[in-house]
Amino acid sequence: MFARIATRYDLLNHILSANIDKRWRRIVATKLREKLSAKEPRVLDVACGTGDLSLTLFEITGARVVGTDFCRPMLAIAAGKTSRQVPLIEGDALRLPFRSGSFDAVTIAFGLRNLSSVENGLAELCRVLKPGGWVAVLEFSRPSNAIVRAFYGLYFRNVLPVLGGVVSGSLSAYVYLPASVQKFPDQEQLVLLMKQAGFDQVQYQNLTGGIAALHMGRRSQA
Template identity: 45%
Template sequence: MTRATLDKQPHEVATMFDDVAANYDLTNDVLSLGQDRRWRKEVAKAVDARPAQKVLDLAAGTGTSSLPFAATGAYVVPCDFSLGMLREGKKKHGWLPLTAGDGTKLPFRDEVFDAVTISFGLRNIQDTEAALRELYRVTKPGGRVVICEFSHATWAPFRKVYEEYLIRALPPIARAVSSNPDAYVYLAESIQTWPDQPALAALMQKAGWSKVAWRNLSGGIVAMHRGFKA
């Protein structure tokens, strides 16, 4: 079994996701108690993809997260650095232009996309600031970014319950449904060490994004940040 460490070495993270690719979508559905579907609907609304627009879906995994954008008539490029995820995606969504790429060195020209988005993947990239700069680089002037990521519950009693779930309940559930339960121990730890909502907004502004704002989902255990390229 493979799990990444919290210094997030790219080869470790990629191998870890290769190991969970087969059951990834099902596992996420179970561990989030079905909430991941609602979160992705909110992301689709925020991205607001339009026909003929170009959308980059970074850390797209198997490409399931890209389907709502494609349904609008936009040209969506699902990109991920886990080849195992991309192979699984080819089986499920072979018509999507699934693309291998490193979030800190994206394989795209400057100012290509009308919108860029990443859901539950930014915290797995070793250099967060480099990834935010790369997303900015490939976005057209006037374009937008939407980041959906696990964050920190805003109500202290709920935050304590949620942290207990991450530490005590998530690992045994993962053992029942995941092909690599150790990977979900890393995921739980990475959520706890991730910057809170204002700190991530500050990193986005530092990378060049303007009009940065966020909205909490599910009491803040997930936060959706949005910004624009002037």
């Protein structure tokens, strides 16, 4: 599915979100920068897709950033933007090709929802983090305000699939998007899953009224 939409993915992200996605990624990088204390921190961006978050992390945190994704056409587009600054490695988020405890921070933006198991995905993110390292999960969530939720629901279920389908040529990908968001854990449920996966100090902040949320947690020291 991601291979089919790769060439139109960035354009659609920016159109469908009215460019708000760029602001969300900058918030992730800015919040993570506050957590990075190592001299030359290493950050892994999982399910990096076309590399927008990887590049934003590189620019804002100054860390050594690696991007990974299992979809070669998405990585090919990422390489066109980031190849000099951000090494890209093909790999499955559920079996990351990195040793345990390799990274000071791990990010995943709009990727966790797509994994066949959210629990196993979180456990794998935890595994590759150093004890005390931080994870940042950016994902669509549940708007907290009922009116925003109603309007957003109408847009997401009716307008977005048509627009996304026409521009990308893949209606199924943009029908899948709202369906996958509906099935994904809400803010509080995700907090619980992150704690169960081995993270402590788990907190989240709603973005744009909870349309998206940024969850952060620390790999327990034990």
